[in-house]
Amino acid sequence: MPTKKPNGESTWVDPDDAPPLTKDFFDRAELRHGDTVIRPGRPPLPDFAAQATPDLDPDLLERLRATGPGWQHRLNQAVREWLDRNAA
Numbered sequence: 001m002p003t004k005k006p007n008g009e010s011t012w013v014d015p016d017d018a019p020p021l022t023k024d025f026f027d028r029a030e031l032r033h034g035d036t037v038i039r040p041g042r043p044p045l046p047d048f049a050a051q052a053t054p055d056l057d058p059d060l061l062e063r064l065r066a067t068g069p070g071w072q073h074r075l076n077q078a079v080r081e082w083l084d085r086n087a088a
């Protein structure tokens with residue numbers, strides 16, 4: 001009868017030999033919700049922007065988006081400047 005050949009080292013690790021879990025370990029941990037990775041971001045700002053859906057002409061929206069990332073911020077600044085000049 002043939003003898004079983006060894007298949008290499010065992011990958012099992014005794015949980016008692018595991019290193020202690022430190023604050024650094026948890027700071028670098030990857031949080032998941034199902035298959036989605038939840039990345040911690042900056043804390044919410046106390047004065048957050050309100051969500052609005054203005055009706056813009058398609059050609060105007062296309063031109064704004066063509067200016068690249070940050071176009072919503074630039075639109076916000078343009079509206080703010082217009083209101084500062086024209087508000088009663």
